[in-house]
Amino acid sequence: MRLSKARIRNYRSVRDTGEFEVENGKTILVGPNEAGKTVILQALQKLNAPDEIEGFEPLRDYPRSEYNDITRGVVDPSDVTVVEGHFTLEEADLEGLEKGYETCNYVFGRRLDNTSWHRIVGGPGLPTYGELSKDLKRLCAHIDKHKEDENPAPSAQLDAVVAGWGDDARIKGERAEKLKEWLEGALPLIDEDNETEEKRYDRLLRACSVHKEQAAALRHLRSRLPVFVLFNNYFRVRPRIHLEHLAQRVQSGVLDDKQYDYGNLCLLKLLGFTPKSLADLGNAKAPNAGDADALKSYQDRLDEREYQLNGASVKLTKEIVSVWMPNPDRAEADRLRIKADGQYLKVVVEDDLGVEVELDQRSEGFQWLVSFFVVFFAEATDRHKNAILLLDEPGLHLHGLKQRDFRETISRLAEKNQTIYTTHSPFLVGPNELDIVRVVDMTDRAVGSKVHGNLSSGDPGALLPLQEALGYDLAQSLFSKTRNLVMEGLTDYWYVEAVAEMLRESGTANLNENIALVFANSAGKVVYYATILHAHKLKVAALLDSDAAGDQAAQQDTLVHTLGNKKIFRTKDYYDGKVKKPEIEDLLRETLIKVAHDDLGWDVGSTAAAHEARPIVNIFDSEIAGFSKYKLAKAFLHWARQKGASDLTESECQQWAELIGSLNKALK
Template sequence: MRLIKAHVRNYRSIRDTGEFEVEGDKTIMVGPNEAGKTAILQALQQLNPPSEVKKFDALRDYPRALYNDVTTGKVTPAAVPVVTGVFALDESDRAAVSPEFRECRYSLTRFLDNRGTHHLQGVPAVPTYGAMKKDLVRLAAHIDSRAQVAEGGQPARSAADELAGIASEWSDDTRMATGTVAALRKWLDGAYARIDEEAEKEEQRLDRLQEQASYDERKSKALDLLGGRLPVFVLFSNYFRVRPVIHLAHLSSRLQTGVLDDEQYDYGNSCLLRLLGFTAKELSDLGRVAEPGAADAAALASYRDQLDRRSYQLNAASVRLTEEIRRVWNPNPERAEADRLRVVADGQYLKVVVEDDLGVEIELDQRSEGFQWLVSFFVVFFAEAAGKHENAILLLDEPGLSLHALKQRDFRETVSRLAASNQTLYTTHSPFLVGPGELDLVRVVEMRDRRAGTKVHTTVTSRDPAALLPLQEALGYDLAQSLFASQRNLVLEGLTDHWYVEATSALLGDAGEARINDKVALVTASAASKVVYFATLLHANGLKVAALLDSDAAGDQAAQQDTLVHALGQKAILRAKDYADAAVAKAEIEDLLRETLVGIAKGLGWDVEAKAAAQPGRPLVDILTKEAKGFSKYKLAKAYVRWTRDHDAGDLTADERARWKRLIEAVNAALK
């Protein structure tokens, strides 16, 4: 199963985040300090945490400002929902349930007392007595029409009377739930023998009633089955670290008594032991055992087997950790043999050492903070998701914070690789953990007012500039790195223009109609006024440049600047109005997809179909801005990008394909 929606309430700084969407593979949560990002991850983990994780505690987890409501009994923990997750079924889940439930969604809500309730979305409701009543009455009437007089001359009790007795306390709204419907199901089971074998219609009626009466039981079985397949939520925090040297006897004692010297370190250490397949006590006891004498052959063989098993398991874990760490730490194949991690046991001590490319071994804590973090991450991940790698959701709190910027960029690829089989949500402040093509994966977390608490925005918008800073930095870094990398550059006004051009070019290219030259780089200037600066700077470095401008006032002002005209020439200054419908004098790039975007906007709750048809010369964005409440250019563009994933060029109108074909041909001609 994959988490597709989440909703957190009544948890620490969170009053109500609102329901937010979660991406299928990787979701990135950005926001300033104290916004509540960590609290969201901690609450999500409680949907299905590993066994060792602490459960909700009203004293610690209910919003502190409202805690008097709990102590006075105004609020009971059992009635306080904290986290809700909605899951989509994958292929194996669908195969496990009966066909009638294969298109459903599984929803689980965890309450403050740790009780969970679940239900299925997208399936019919449990039938009511009122929905079945007519068929039941007709079936009873058919049975009674065939009734025979009982022995002794006394008439048998009629089926209608039997039914009336069963339903005597029911109303039309009574749900045919499993506990309620037991007597009715028994009556229906006995009705088959009382139906005329030639009455095919009554047999069909009976089949239909039996299916309705058993629906709640079938639904409950599907719920229980899916509940057992719920992914484990593995949360990794920067505070979970593995000690380089562990005294096994001391750790065993702390774990057994529950008195931990350093809870975060002991958690990381216990994860290491689980990864190795031993308890601290087992390794400690093994370190105390004296080697038996040579005369006792059986004891000597057992002792050697224990040592060999320990050695082999430590070696296997070392190899696995080394392989994963090298993918991030030393991605250069020329240094494939560097940094070998070893876990070794020596008496009462378990040591984690690193062997460098010179063969020198040093303890883990003598390596950099970033390296220690990476080792600890993989230890906790492999241990917590042991045996369930294909069914675990990773929650990473500020991953790679101590890694160098370029290592963070490498780790971003590691997260993408893990997310292919383990859905991943992570929080970050770092621009290097947000890829240039990942803005649609971002959820912005902010808390403007503690009375309102933490909010999650599914669009790349925020009233707090600090929340968007990582995204701005990511775009700035990517732009700085790529600005002079391509000989051919198309400068666009904004990010949404970039999305439209890239997505539509790919759509038409896949259909063999038109595609922007692969050697052309799309450069986002963030505003029409900045197109001039970007184009001039690129042109001054001897690069080929074209600019695509909307035909609104800002675009007109930029297109008429002498600097831009002198640098590019008129042929390389492309205007949206030249490719849109002639009726739209001040066309923007959205008008090249006018018909399709009207439909997509309607699906987002912005129905301007009639207004757009009545005013064909008015720019679509102007119509949406004035007529659609809460309209966002980013949300519309993002929805279009998603639309292209499930559609092909044939789903665009013929006019739209023609417009974009002319535009793409013009871009390629200007930059040939």
């Protein structure tokens, strides 16, 4: 089961985030401090939190400025849905469900009083009395003729059953049971040779059982709901835990569960011990050698502890090695060890020399990962394969370049567990990941935190990590490769990169992977980028639209002198349609029309068909209010991740294959 959409309302700084989409793999939340990113993760966790995680508390969690509405009885916590999630079903979720639920979605919500509600969207709906009334009348007409005694006719009995039912009354609960009872009483009066009435009866009887099937489906899907595991940087496993002191804090109820003890308790939960049980073992004295039974019992308890500690060590080491590979050649050398020594539980790391050092002597990033897996496995228990990870500022203590590597670690985690994480760091947002970014801002406290899916925000600071990520990637790419293709803007970069990957995977065309793609932010700036790169004795080509801005850039003497005409590529040279001045979007004209319709609800198909000579961007701009080239390109990126070259039109594939072939030849 995958979370596809979420919405949070009336929780701390949030009034209403609006409904925002969640990716199948990882979703990134960016935004300035105090925007509400952490609050959003906290609310999501309580949709289906692990055991022992506290639920909502109206006094603490309802927006403070409106809390008087609760005390005055204007607002009832049982009526306030704080968080709701929309889930798409996977094959494992469909097992045990009746037919008809294959394409449905499951929606689950949690209220402020911690009660929940759920529903199924798109599955078999509950029939209404209005939908069944014609069949019921026709069945009555048939069976009334076969009534021989003087008791009330079946139609009169039915009238008593449905008295007060409106056409929109759902056939469920008591209504369904009463109607079913009437149908079963009417069965002997149906002519068994009358196939039409037999089928009508079966249809009506089936309608009376839909509510039970739906209830069973809801129970089944509720049992399949993913557990949400939230991990904060302060959930740390300590290298040395004094068991007796921890047991005393647990017993007295003075735990600091968010600062010191939470990670430690998760470690013990993972091991299958309570602090007291391990502390008692540390205090236990060996019995007299003459008492064989007591000695064996004592030894068994020590062995059980040792085996459980060893098993947990192996499990954690395996998971950590699978995602943390600072040096792949010696990834297997570092092994985690969990050891009991009297009243101390120690977490140590054995290096490739066999030297054991405490966990806190390793890097902050390594400590974070160990602590994360301990909390993850302890909270998700046997449900960790069906868990959604919520990471608050992961990798905060890592060097910038190590954060960039750790971005791939999170991607590997997200392959098995859907992951949502917050970050301020440009190194944790890849240049090809902008379509999975959601911007969180709070420009007005009266409005509260908002989540934007189109990288728009009223707060420029919210977009800073994205700007820094693009700037860093551009700076790295400018002089990193000897071959460079300069394009006008970011959307051109996305189209070229996405289509090139689609054609490469299909074997249709293979853009040289040694060509760096560089976007200049406007056609006018292409000459500056090309000149700088050429001055460093690098091979450079430029790709320009065939609109007015592209014409002006292509005719600049400096650009022509720097590159020569053979390395200035124009979209019109590869476009085979009727548009006289095509832009790069026209090379994907039919696909973009389809993507815009299916993903954005923008329907320009009829206009585009009637005006084949108009650039497609011009059509979108005139037909769609608030049209954004960026939003269109982002929708294409999302589409391209799930499709292949065969999903493009034959003409589009041919146009792009010719363009890629020319680029490879010019920059060989």
